[in-house]
Amino acid sequence: MATGNAGAQHGALLLAGGGKLTVAALSGVGEEDLPWSLLSYVERTGEHVLIDDTALPHPFSSDASLERGRLRSVLCLPLVRQQKLQGLLYLGNTLCAHTFTPARLSLLGQLAAQATTSLENARRHAKVQRAEAALRGANDALTQRLEEQGWQLKQAQSRLVDAAREAGTAKVAASVFHNLGNVLTSAVLNAHMLREKVDTSRMVRLKQLLGLLEPYQGDLVGFLTRDPRGPQLANYLSGLAEELLNEHASMKESAGKLKQHLDHMRAILQVQQAYARNTLLPEECDLAELVEDALSIQLPALQRHGVTITRELRAQPRARLDKHRVLQILINLITNARNAMSELPEAHRLLRVRLDAEGSTARIQVVDSGKGIAEEHRERLFSQGFTTREDGQGLGLYSSSLAARSMGGRLTLASEGPGKGATATLELPLA
Numbered sequence: 150m151a152t153g154n155a156g157a158q159h160g161a162l163l164l165a166g167g168g169k170l171t172v173a174a175l176s177g178v179g180e181e182d183l184p185w186s187l188l189s190y191v192e193r194t195g196e197h198v199l200i201d202d203t204a205l206p207h208p209f210s211s212d213a214s215l216e217r218g219r220l221r222s223v224l225c226l227p228l229v230r231q232q233k234l235q236g237l238l239y240l241g242n243t244l245c246a247h248t249f250t251p252a253r254l255s256l257l258g259q260l261a262a263q264a265t266t267s268l269e270n271a272r273r274h275a276k277v278q279r280a281e282a283a284l285r286g287a288n289d290a291l292t293q294r295l296e297e298q299g300w301q302l303k304q305a306q307s308r309l310v311d312a313a314r315e316a317g318t319a320k321v322a323a324s325v326f327h328n329l330g331n332v333l334t335s336a337v338l339n340a341h342m343l344r345e346k347v348d349t350s351r352m353v354r355l356k357q358l359l360g361l362l363e364p365y366q367g368d369l370v371g372f373l374t375r376d377p378r379g380p381q382l383a384n385y386l387s388g389l390a391e392e393l394l395n396e397h398a399s400m401k402e403s404a405g406k407l408k409q410h411l412d413h414m415r416a417i418l419q420v421q422q423a424y425a426r427n428t429l430l431p432e433e434c435d436l437a438e439l440v441e442d443a444l445s446i447q448l449p450a451l452q453r454h455g456v457t458i459t460r461e462l463r464a465q466p467r468a469r470l471d472k473h474r475v476l477q478i479l480i481n482l483i484t485n486a487r488n489a490m491s492e493l494p495e496a497h498r499l500l501r502v503r504l505d506a507e508g509s510t511a512r513i514q515v516v517d518s519g520k521g522i523a524e525e526h527r528e529r530l531f532s533q534g535f536t537t538r539e540d541g542q543g544l545g546l547y548s549s550s551l552a553a554r555s556m557g558g559r560l561t562l563a564s565e566g567p568g569k570g571a572t573a574t575l576e577l578p579l580a
């Protein structure tokens with residue numbers, strides 16, 4: 150179009166960019182026949198070059214393509230937009246000199262402006278296309294990487310879940326054994342006491358009595374009137390009856406406690422199953438009753454250690470909680486209190502259990518007069534495995550604190566220092 154409008158036989162559109170000129174379009178001339186020195190000049194200076202007549206001296210006469218003399222007049226226009234050289238429009242007329250008249254030049258100027266715009270559009274379009282292609286490529290790569298990473302994440306996640314499950318199972322199993330151990334100790338002590346009662350039972354006296362009456366078979370009146378022991382028989386029998394009744398009551402109580410221990414052990418195992426299913430089993434419970442249950446489970450051990458127990462149950466809050474978890478926490482706290490006092494003379498072993506409620510929180514405290522807690526141990530009390538006892542496992546506080554938190558409560562342990570006793574506080578939500 151430019152060549153036609155300008156009356157040119159040679160024409161070329163060149164694009165500037167990246168420090169070089171590239172031929173975008175050619176008309177009537179081969180690339181090798183372009184006056185490259187002239188074109189570079191325009192590219193460099195951004196000024197147009199017009200040679201009206203190549204026959205006359207001109208600055209580019211050394212350029213081979215102009216030398217050949219086939220061209221009569223030459224015009225090269227810089228295509229500038231926003232102060233940047235976009236390209237060059239080159240026109241050459243082989244027929245006559247002075248082809249590029251001012252009128253044609255102005256028309257060419259407009260054409261050049263149009264060409265520049267189209268060039269820029271073309272470039273922009275190409276850029277957009279390139280950008281689009283690059284984006285698409287990047288996007289594909291990203292999608293692929295994301296998919297890979299997603300897969301890796303999923304793998305990692307499932308490994309984590311497995312690990313957590315294993316760790317959780319191991320942890321729960323350890324705390325289950327620990328808790329079972331605590332209750333089992335009480336149960337064994339209780340069973341011993343029961344055994345002792347059976348061994349020393351007055352029941353044998355009844356047998357002795359029967360032996361005494363043997364010679365008077367069929368003549369009980371004779372025994373009562375003639376035997377010197379006769380008159381004492383009634384007293385003896387009523388005394389024995391009372392003792393046997395007491396014995397019976399106490400054995401019944403021990404058997405009841407034993408049953409309680411066994412129930413609790415079964416519950417601990419059930420709790421583990423609940424842990425394994427990761428569900429809680431909340432039920433309406435009376436916290437004062439739970440405190441009493443915990444104390445009675447621990448009673449044989451406490452008694453054996455000569456611990457004096459004081460109850461301060463100031464409230465009787467009810468809450469919806471997993472009762473056996475609360476019981477386990479309390480048993481752990483009482484066991485710890487007992488251990489903390491084991492080096493004191495029996496008369497100084499004092500255990501206080503307090504219960505009160507404030508707002509929507511119930512507070513159970515287990516206060517002991519034991520060895521207290523050294524400053525440097527304070528931070529680690531609740532860490533898994535932390536123990537200062539020779540045969541300790543360091544699981545009691547750890548698992549109790551976890552259990553408290555699982556019920557929306559919390560467990561703390563405070564002490565004014567070594568030798569000053571300790572206070573464990575269990576807070577539980579009442580709502």
Ligand SMILES: Nc1ncnc2c1ncn2[C@@H]1O[C@H](COP(=O)(O)OP(=O)(O)O)[C@@H](O)[C@H]1O
Nearest residue numbers: 485489521536537538541542543544545546571
């Ligand atoms: N009532 C307490 N008085 C003093 N120290 C305590 C008390 N309760 C716990 N501790 C300290 O916390 C440690 C961890 O307790 P715990 O987790 O129950 O494990 P363990 O009883 O097996 O040592 C104990 O070894 C002890 O040093």
Ligand SMILES: [Mg+2]
Nearest residue numbers: 484485545546
């Ligand atoms: Mg313990």
